[in-house]
Amino acid sequence: VVESSKLIRSSIVSSQVHLHERFGGVVPEIASRAHVELIVPVVAEALVAAGVEGDQIEAVAATAGPGLVGSLLVGVSSAKALATVWDVPFIAVNHLEAHLYASFLEDPDLQLPLVFLLVSGGHTLLVLMEEQGKYSVLGSTLDDAAGEAFDKVARYLGLGYPGGPAIDNLALEGDRSAFQYPRSLVQENPATLPDDRRFAFSFSGLKTAVVNHVRSNPDVATEDVVASFQEAVVDTLVTKLKWALESTGVEAACLGGGVAANSRLRDRFMEVCDLTGVKGCLPSRAMCTDNAAMVAAAGYW
16 A cells, blocks of 8 residues: 555565475466465455555555566456455556656655666666656667576575575675686677677577586586576676666666666675766665555556
8 A cells, every 4th residue: 555656555465485495486376366365355454464454445456467467467457356445546557667757766866867677587678768758779688587597406406486686695605706607798898799698698509608607617607607697697697787777868867677676786886876976776675676656656647
């Protein structure tokens, strides 16, 4: 429950990670069934925690995409039902747009325009937000998203699911300069890249390079592998961000999405913001991962 797009009255999260761990990834059918079972108690808990009644709600927002169809159907159907019962508007929200508004929840004074780096399991984007509701996608991934690469490498190395936190933790014990894995579409001079590739990302080749390296060197230290892999991903992300900041001339940058909880990415993000002289907005880890508060904030705007 969010008030005036800036005040979080309650934010209840019911994690499904434990349901998907043994499968090494999200199983759509299991995810949608869990949504059906938990949507009513989670909404009820959110209202109680916020100290409000249903008749005090002025609008109901829900993610309409992108995402798993079954889970989206549960959320949208439930939200429409609540909106009908409470006689308030239903607002369909783009999930990626919602991640951006997590920044505004924790930094209400954030000024536009800004560049937003969204890094998640399904998407990797650089977005120029010029004003509320007006966006330009500067670049996106051509193949695997960064979070997807984390999960695939972690799965190959037997680190479990979700792969991001596992790699983040193990990388602290390794040498991130041990191996020089490829940084796709990253040149010393961005002008040497075609316009449609300058802000684009590609992580499929990096993932393959890591797998081939470990397959050829089975005794290699896993902590050095993941530290070097993580550094290659982060280096690619922040290099593209730096180019985008220099190209657009904006005075603020935001980081969001599940991978934005990665400790190395958070450090490097702030380093780039300091280097380029822009304000860096770094939401808390709780606001980086999927949550309803950011969806409500996006719905408000």
